[in-house]
Amino acid sequence: MGSVARRLCQQLLEPIHLVTYFSDEPTEALQALGYEDYWPGYFAGRSAPLGRVPAEVVDALFYNFAPGEVARCIPGVWEVATPEAALAARRDGSAAALRRILGDLADGPGLARAADLATRAAVTAPMQGRILYAALRSLPVPDEPVARLWHAATLLREHRGDGHLTALVAAGIDGQEAHVLHAISQGMTPEEYGRLNPLTPDELAKVVNGLRARGLVDSSAAFTAAGRQTKDRIESLTDALAAPAYDSLQPRELDQLIADLEPLVARIDAVGY
Numbered sequence: 001m002g003s004v005a006r007r008l009c010q011q012l013l014e015p016i017h018l019v020t021y022f023s024d025e026p027t028e029a030l031q032a033l034g035y036e037d038y039w040p041g042y043f044a045g046r047s048a049p050l051g052r053v054p055a056e057v058v059d060a061l062f063y064n065f066a067p068g069e070v071a072r073c074i075p076g077v078w079e080v081a082t083p084e085a086a087l088a089a090r091r092d093g094s095a096a097a098l099r100r101i102l103g104d105l106a107d108g109p110g111l112a113r114a115a116d117l118a119t120r121a122a123v124t125a126p127m128q129g130r131i132l133y134a135a136l137r138s139l140p141v142p143d144e145p146v147a148r149l150w151h152a153a154t155l156l157r158e159h160r161g162d163g164h165l166t167a168l169v170a171a172g173i174d175g176q177e178a179h180v181l182h183a184i185s186q187g188m189t190p191e192e193y194g195r196l197n198p199l200t201p202d203e204l205a206k207v208v209n210g211l212r213a214r215g216l217v218d219s220s221a222a223f224t225a226a227g228r229q230t231k232d233r234i235e236s237l238t239d240a241l242a243a244p245a246y247d248s249l250q251p252r253e254l255d256q257l258i259a260d261l262e263p264l265v266a267r268i269d270a271v272g273y
């Protein structure tokens with residue numbers, strides 16, 4: 001079931017959720033509230049289900065942002081707009097982006113069916129230990145099919161993300177180390193990976209040297225055998241923790257969900273965000 005969960009969440013539902021970060025409509029909707037730059041809108045929209053919690057809580061849940069990144073935005077973003085307004089802007093902007101990208105597919109029976117099946121999985125997944133997912137579960141499910149599909153994809157994406165943090169913590173990998181390991185797994189050097197840009201060269205070198213001292217990367221910042229095993233173990237545990245989210249769907253329903261999502265993701269890949 002772990003491989004099915006990875007196929008569904010990473011390859012088929014993640015692209016639907018990612019309109020939130022890569023399309024113009026959600027960013028413009030948040031900027032219309034008064035968030036002039038990208039990152040304040042990002043932190044407002046993504047953390048809004050939690051309410052007005054301190055920066056330390058958001059930093060713990062988002063995990064892999066560089067020191068100080070969250071605190072530059074939280075709690076100041078709530079002086080611009082309420083969490084409720086940020087949630088509505090994020091949802092409506094994301095649905096508008098998805099509808100634009102999908103075109104005629106947005107009103108097809110496949111999307112409506114996918115929205116129903118994904119929502120059933122999304123609202124029945126285990127909540128224990130899934131703080132961000134649980135916060136999202138407290139929100140109403142949209143009636144409109146495109147918005148409902150985006151909402152379900154977001155729930156399942158953050159459910160998997162909460163589990164991924166558990167896997168990282170269990171492996172003793174902190175947020176910046178996780179970025180380095182991901183960069184290496186994607187064939188990039190740490191210096192080439194954009195999410196590590198907030199670190200100074202000395203800070204990044206310290207992260208890499210720490211992984212090297214533990215025998216996880218070699219002198220050229222590539223995986224050692226132990227590093228590859230650690231990365232694979234993290235991903236396998238993430239898959240295993242994500243799998244129960246789909247227990248409410250029968251095998252034929254899982255097949256149907258995959259079949260309905262595939263043309264939607266193909267359109268996203270063809271059109272872009």
